[in-house]
């Protein structure tokens with residue numbers, strides 16, 4: 001099913017629906033040449049020698065050099081992600097605004113960009129077979145074009161002729177006529193089989209004898225193998241079946257719906273439910289409303305900071321810290337790692353309702369400013385301070401200074417892969433080592449900052465055991481060496497008081513909570529609750 005022999009027919013069909021329809025009436029004459037290509041996708045042999053390799057039958061002025069704006073913006077974001085380590089969710093929205101791409105076209109560009117990034121591993125395996133060439137030997141911009149084309153063909157309902165001709169048009173505009181022909185040939189080869197057939201082919205390539213199921217899942221469900229192994233290990237450690245790994249990976253491959261938080265005392269879920277067609281109450285958190293589409297920035301309460309965009313898992317862990325039982329004073333709360341302020345806003349608005357106040361700390365100044373912005377609607381009496389500083393020193397600087405402490409630790413984010421499309425390809429096992437040291441130091445500092453009787457929440461948006469249970473065990477040990485007495489709190493029990501219907505929390509006697517996208521519909525947030533006794 002490789003591109004060889006797939007170059008004979010031109011992409012002459014009319015465009016399909018939506019953005020795919022932009023090809024209507026435009027001939028992609030570059031498809032019609034059958035010349036062979038070199039390793040970079042440039043022509044060689046007879047076609048080039050005869051000087052007809054990059055020519056079309058139409059006059060030069062009519063030959064298509066422009067490209068569909070939605071596909072062009074997706075390509076530019078992919079290049080920025082690849083070339084300058086940019087984050088797609090930071091690059092795409094301003095580019096859409098700058099280029100005036102709105103409505104359905106913006107939706108198409110978003111799905112194309114994020115879907116292509118998420119499923120990159122799967123598409124690279126398809127492309128290798130279709131091109132009969134390793135992706136490492138394809139120019140990165142050309143490879144990005146092929147990925148975009150593959151996602152249109154196999155992951156979106158774009159008619160094949162539109163997917164191919166529009167992507168080839170984009171290739172011609174951005175990478176030149178020679179590579180456009182290569183793109184044409186490879187995408188035609190991709191289009192000859194449907195998704196299930198391709199999944200079988202790429203799975204068999206890495207798992208020919210059927211005894212490497214994780215390798216198969218890695219390529220078919222587009223996750224690095226080390227991530228697949230780590231997620232499977234975490235499932236098992238939390239009392240779930242190893243067989244769930246496929247469902248978990250598939251949940252990661254689907255864009256999550258936008259979830260809003262109604263910050264207590266500032267907004268109600270009823271107000272948010274009235275804000276958009278198809279809005280519905282969240283499945284678990286009493287503060288959550290799920291949108292069916294539309295732009296959350298258009299919601300008045302979000303613009304005013306009385307509500308925000310926040311995954312239900314993040315809402316649940318913040319609410320759990322606020323709900324954990326406490327004897328004695330309950331007036332001073334700390335968010336040790338607050339930027340950009342999602343949990344700080346929920347904590348501060350909850351604190352306001354009980355006369356408590358929050359100190360929000362963040363090490364990066366620009367993220368501390370985001371925290372201030374996120375807290376703008378919270379009554380000023382409920383925010384003692386937003387400060388910029390290293391959370392590792394707060395335990396020493398302010399020992400026993402707080403009744404409740406949130407440690408939402410910097411982590412690999414392996415639990416939020418569905419909303420950070422490129423991050424699975426950026427992270428490496430080496431990240432765990434550096435983060436692990438920081439996580440332990442932050443949690444130890446938090447335990448010292450809590451007063452005897454106070455509660456600490458240790459949270460990560462990663463289920464990796466090296467970032468969750470191992471950190472908690474080591475930090476408690478370190479705190480004990482420093483003379484503190486710490487006990488675990490039944491986090492699952494606290495969570496059930498907030499979300500009585502919640503199922504799927506481990507019943508293995510462990511007190512921590514691990515949420516899962518395929519079970520709870522949330523990010524894979526981890527929560528441990530600890531109480532400092534002395």
Ligand SMILES: C[S@@+](CC[C@H](N)C(=O)[O-])C[C@H]1O[C@@H](n2cnc3c(N)ncnc32)[C@H](O)[C@@H]1O
Pocket residue numbers: 314336337338339340341342343344361362363364367389390391392408409410411438
């Ligand atoms: C997972 S994010 C926190 C998300 C935040 N709680 C929210 O809900 O919006 C972790 C944050 O910790 C910050 N951070 C990293 N090292 C830190 C340190 N030593 N002290 C304080 N904050 C730190 C990072 O800059 C990042 O903003």
